[in-house]
Amino acid sequence: MEGTGSKRWARGLAGAATSSALALTATMASGVLALDETFPPEVAGIRFGQPISRVERSCADEGGTWSGDACELGSGADRMLVTAEACRGRKVCRVSMIDTDRFPAEDVAGWVGRFQSRRRTLVERHGEPSVHRSRTDCARAVLDSDDAACIVNESGNSVSIAWSVGGGRVVLRLYKNERRRSLQIEERYESPTAVAEDAEVEAPVRH
DSSP states (O other): OOOHHHHHHHGGGTSSOGGGHHHHHOBOTTSOBOOOOSOOSEETTEETTSBHHHHHHHHHHTTOEEETTEEEEOOGGGOEEEEEEEOGGGBEEEEEEEEOSSSOTTOHHHHHHHHHHHHHHHHHHHOSOSEEESOHHHHHHHHHHOOOHHHHHSTTOEEEEEEEETTEEEEEEEEEETTTTEEEEEEEEEOHHHHHHHHHHHSOOOO
16 A cells, blocks of 8 residues: 555655745735746655665665665556766755656657646746757657657657756657657656756866
């Protein structure tokens, strides 16, 4: 039987940061929705900066199965993978929640609708995305016309959009799992530490 802890983790995809829930619903005096510009301290029960080994134990405590860097929770359409990656000192700096079995592989419209729903939620929370990481015509087809043929039929294509939040980054990605031959949705949270490390790697070398 699925425990209450596992259900709490599974709810992470619907509202990742419980600590920022009030900021999401708060309104300014003018009646304009106040955007959440604070990076969450934790996502789906995983705290940024904690040792990666503690994440493994947390997964077991929640009734999940840990394999590599992923915790498998739920079953059937509610199955979700929660992954954690470490930066310096084996401390958690990236957490992803991946929808794997929400719809059958052939239900492309269902997957695109789910992606669009997640996008709208994140826009309400953080404003318009700051980065689109995908081939422009493919992104336009998915975002404007709900047409994911460019991802389904062309290997390696994906649509990825990102928000800069409190020094960190939130990334929403629609892609095809080639092994499963099905679309999947990843919602990834990269802490300020992860963003800083990425910047160091990408920085040009000065001689």
